[in-house]
Amino acid sequence: MPHNKQPEPPSAGPQPQPQAPADAPPEPKPPVQVLYCEVCTFPPEYCEFGSSLTRCKEWLQEEHPDLFDKYYSDEALQAKVGTLSLEAQTKLEKDSMKKEAKAEAKADAAMKKKMSSHVTIKRIERNKRKYITAIHGLEAFDIDLKKAAKQFATKFATGSSVTKNAQGLDEIVVQGDVSDEVLEMIEGGVGVLKGVPEKNISVVEEKKKKGGE
Ligand SMILES: [Zn+2]
Numbered sequence: 001m002p003h004n005k006q007p008e009p010p011s012a013g014p015q016p017q018p019q020a021p022a023d024a025p026p027e028p029k030p031p032v033q034v035l036y037c038e039v040c041t042f043p044p045e046y047c048e049f050g051s052s053l054t055r056c057k058e059w060l061q062e063e064h065p066d067l068f069d070k071y072y073s074d075e076a077l078q079a080k081v082g083t084l085s086l087e088a089q090t091k092l093e094k095d096s097m098k099k100e101a102k103a104e105a106k107a108d109a110a111m112k113k114k115m116s117s118h119v120t121i122k123r124i125e126r127n128k129r130k131y132i133t134a135i136h137g138l139e140a141f142d143i144d145l146k147k148a149a150k151q152f153a154t155k156f157a158t159g160s161s162v163t164k165n166a167q168g169l170d171e172i173v174v175q176g177d178v179s180d181e182v183l184e185m186i187e188g189g190v191g192v193l194k195g196v197p198e199k200n201i202s203v204v205e206e207k208k209k210k211g212g213e
Contacts, residue, residue, distance in 0.1 A: 035064070045071060114141055119186060119196050123179040124206040131177035136169065138186075138196070145170055147192045152182065179203050 034043055039059045040050030044067055047056035061068040070076060117140030124132050135152075139145055145162045149172045153160035159175040174182070183203055186193045 035067070038063070047071075114195075115197075115200070117141065117200060119201045121179045121182050121186075121201065121203045122206055123177050123203070133174045133177060133179045133182060134165065134171050135174070135182055136165065136171040138172070138193070139170060141195045143192055143195070145172055148172055149174075151185075151191045151193070152178070155185070156181070 037044050037047050037056050039056045040047055040052050042050055044060050047053055057072060117137055119137040122134040124134060126132055138148055149160045149162050152174045156178050161173060162170055163173050165171045183201060186196050186201055187198050
């Protein structure tokens with residue numbers, strides 16, 4: 001084959017120097033406003049929130065001893081601990097005060113509600129000498145109406161149930177005129193009937209309307 005690749009002759013001219021010398025100049029430093037830790041990438045004052053504080057501190061001590069002193073000198077740590085515990089203390093106090101105030105307000109509201117609530121025992125004449133007794137308002141004193149109704153049924157050996165009155169409110173209706181006994185039971189806090197102040201109970205009478213039979 002005639003084709004013979006000749007090796008190129010060494011060029012006579014001066015060889016161009018390689019573009020980058022082995023020891024490249026340091027990259028130009030960008031205008032640094034904020035210093036970032038090379039270990040955890042946070043600003044040094046936040047290194048403690050990273051997971052590499054020990055290495056962060058080593059780096060800072062090496063590269064920025066002045067900052068290291070600022071953040072980790074005994075005085076700095078002392079000041080910081082003092083501040084932190086004071087902050088923590090203040091926060092704790094505030095939190096517990098808030099909690100207390102909240103609980104107090106809640107108890108206050110519940111108490112006000114109770115005190116303005118009223119239990120009415122109403123004797124209602126259904127027919128000639130036939131009565132029912134309707135008790136309204138016990139639920140405001142955290143009394144379970146069903147349990148109370150059952151207690152009345154047992155006590156008086158008569159019908160007793162929770163029903164809605166004309167206003168759509170729950171009340172207990174007991175067969176028969178047992179209003180005096182019911183009053184006594186509530187005043188005495190018998191069984192589930194606890195927590196109603198005497199002054200919050202009243203007995204009323206609903207007479208049969210004239211003309212009816
Ligand atoms: Zn760091």
